[in-house]
Amino acid sequence: MSQGIVISGLGAMCPRAAGRAALWDLFPREGPAPTSTRGAIPPEVERIPETLFALLPPQPRHMDCFGRILLAATTLAIEDAGLGTAAVDPLQTGIAMGSGYGCLPTNEEYLEGILERGSRYGNPVVFQNTVTNAATGAISVVHNLRGPSATLCSGWAAGLEAIHFGCQQLEEGLAERMVVGSADTLSPRLLEGLSLQGWLSPQGTAHPFSEESEGTRVSEAACTLVLEELTQARKRGARLYAEVVGTGHRGGPPSEQARTLARAVKDAVHAARIEPEQLGAVFSGANGRRDFDGWEYSGLRDALGTHASRVPVTCPKAVFGETFSAAGTLAVLLGALALETGWVPGTPGEARSSSERPLNLVSGVAQRLAPEWVLITALGGEGTALAVVLRGCRS
Template sequence: MAASSRRAVLTGIGVLNAIGLDHSSVWTSLSQGRGGIRPIQTFDASGLPVRIAGEIPSFDGKAYLEKEQRKGLRMMARPIQLAVAAAQKALEDARINPKKDLDPTRFGVEFGSGLMATDLTEIADAASVSATPQPGVVDLHRWGEKGLPVIQPLWMLKYLPNMMACHISILHDAQGPNNTITESDVASLLALSEAYHIVRRNGADFMLVGGAESKLNPLSMVRQCLFEPLSHRNDDPAHACRPFDRDRDGLVLGEGGTVLALEDLEHARRRGARIYAEVTGVGASFDSGRSGQGVVRAISAALRMAQIAPSDVDHINAHGLASIPSDLYEARGLYEVFGKCQPTIPVFAPKSYIGNLGAGGGVAELAASVLAMHHGQLPGTLNHEHPDPECPVTVHTGAPRPVQRDHFVKVGFTQNGQCAAVVIKRIPGEG
């Protein structure tokens, strides 16, 4: 085992999603039980079978950048803009001015990111000159000669997944390690895991770690409607996302960006930083049978690394997708690890507030629990009204409950089998 005495702590939180555009407004919504699932407003969703989401109705990327940096926004798809904005908020919250306070070569960036759909208006003229009367057939000769040349030269760069970490490294002069994990719903948890190893192995002193995603555009929504088990509760969006509830009917999509400042403990102490919490364990696995065994192995590995027992955990921040099969096997996995703990360890499912943020989801949800530890109160999960008897978990609902222990576990997985878990510890006296 590579022994390292270096410790990695969280010193800044930047979070934008359907329930707030910074961590204090997000906390207010969480502590008041106010969810953000609403009818889609940013485009005409009337042609879709699903018309609800955890949307940010009034996001303006310009508000987060200096005037001379704003022209760069043209080259950033919405998820990249959300990432850049969250990075700005995280740096402010960490009270870091990177160009003054950090050695650029010891400053890294690590993101969870996903496929980004092209803005249809950017290809519409090219498509139009190349189309044929036959549906589904485009004339490639016309595309090559007349279509291709009318698209913006930098078109492709606007949608590359690694451009979140790239733009952030450029804006803040982060010359250290820079990676982009593209593992769907566990992407940003794996990004945090990797960044944790990088800080511990002395590869960086300070890292911006995050994830962002937005599927709330026509092309992505069509695709998600085709292959994701989405909730069809269009008439009752506030109650659509129902983790571990008997009446759940699928997941709800959301959008957002989250960035955490992850810092070497000594580096943080030297500059007198406020320390929210420490990352003490990470684990990852693959669940080839979608049985919940992957969840068990990821959590067990993370607990082992953190050197704690299941009973040391204050609460479990669940994946809680609210899809019918995945809540079942997640609950069984959680029961296998935590089922013997007395009193039972409560489960918190933040997707009930913000929906599924995909590649940006893991850190967005983890941030909710970091805020809970910071404020000493665990928010209730929404819409868990009729516990599914097949799901052996105790979901905390209703008014916030006082935090009782110093650790929480965040778990996430993809419907294809990738699993990840992270253990976070509140540091008493420094939180």
């Protein structure tokens, strides 16, 4: 990438944490993970409780759950970046939001109301949230974001796709900063569909890359980042978490997911102008589904060669569960914090990689991060794959 793009704000919402600091504390670091909180295995399906919203400023009452958690994560990111008090041009601040399922739960609610009461009695309050870009529009109004705007409802990799889009806007000089994020919420019909496909773990746990893998568990989540042109960020004295130095975005047939991911990773590494051996860690999108993890491993092996079995690999979904489009954005947030703190977060328990897929999995406690580059991957499952390379910010 020819132009410096940095991450200057981080915000996230998941069932057990609100904000970057609470999110980071979910992962084991220097010492053993306390059994009471850090590293504890949650239920098979997790939803964001109302108690977390009580910690945040009041939100528009008309928003659905999808819009509320996305607005909450965005508010946290904007506050973290200091944009609320900075003298920045709203016309130079854009927004790009991604989602795997968007407002699907709201559409279910609206249509079920019609089936129950009749077509003349559709709820207008619910109806206004039945298009996916309703949340993006509402967030733009709340935070006065008047630059480029996009909503990407494009599958599980939509979070990294929003980041890719945001970087394009900055590269082309269409904005000085982009607020990018992603979110997904759960509904009975969605859970039924995932269950019928056999994707959910019968034990309610996720063991990525493990011989114990039986499926994944799922969770609601939202994550938002502030991307900023480096010169502008430094001019206003922003905190610089990490620099986005390469992105890769590829598509292909579902039968070739591993090859598609490999091409995306190669593109991101090439754009970062580094060799695979210079990567200090991989934040993998593996989720415990055997087919999904197989694609992930084969793609990494193809793109990174023998370094794929040496580089520390961490799997955030072992803690979060499968959060769909939010997963990639959450992994970027963790990657930025890893570069800032010098630690690659571990995952609970003792990771035992499959003998067929030998990897250097980070488990139990964190590992020191020496090199200054990390890789984040995301697979869509339907043929899309994205990758992002981050570098630690230099003074």
